[in-house]
Amino acid sequence: MTPATYGRGGRGMEIGYTTAPTHLGRLLVAGTAKGVSAIYVGDSEHQLEAELRREYPAAKISRNTAQVSRWLRQLVRHLSGERPDLDLPLDVKATAFQRRVWEALQQIPRGSTRSYSDLARAIGLPKGQRAVARACATNPAAILIPCHRVVREDGGLGGYRWGIKRKEALLAVETKAPTRKPS
Structure with missing residues (x-):
């Protein structure tokens, strides 16, 4: 997504979204034909949809596109431990600095943490x-860009846009061995 498109409130963009309940709360996944644009976690579908519409006020936003529904299913499987790795395409607005930070976040192995200094x-x-x-706090794609894996220098959890309890839950899921179904 270009900064100009984002700056126009998403004018000319078509964004699909869908939601599902998870152990973290309600999960909203939104995206364009190019990739995931937002992953939000919250308590209500209404709140999450309102946040998406605030972020992209001029975009054409529709519910339940087939591609976004597939991405959501993959995320739900990831959160349950069935799918340890996520490789979904991204289409997010980012400065060059944010992109560097978010790419570095994606290199932190599942089940590991790094400090902001690291x-x-x-x-x-x-x-x-x-x-x-700050780049972590502005991450629009929770879980896919795993800012929950960043902790304070002293090992404390620090902040998390979606709440500390959700950060704890994500880290707990990631430190468990993947669940495999018997063959």
Whole structure:
């Protein structure tokens, strides 16, 4: 997604979305033909849809496109431990700096955490932990861009846009061995 398209409130974009209940609360997945544009976690479908419409006020937003529904099913399986790896296409608006941080986040292995300082060093900005924390806080695609894997230097959980209890739950799911169905 280009900054110009985002800056126009998504004018000219078609965004599909769908939601599902999970152990984290309600999960909303939204995307364009190019990829996932948003993954939000919250308590109500209405709240999540309103947030999507605030983010993209001029976009044509519709419910339940087939592709977005497939992405949502993959995320739900991931959250249940059935699908440890996620490889979904992204179509998010990002500055060059945010993109660097978000790409570094995607390199953190499942079940592992890194501090904001570790992440800053990984992208070549050893004193950039506050900027890294801000990039994490503005991440529009929870779980797929795994900002929940970033913790404070002292090992404390720090903040999380979707709530600390959800961050704890995501980390707990990721540290468990994947669930395999017997053959």
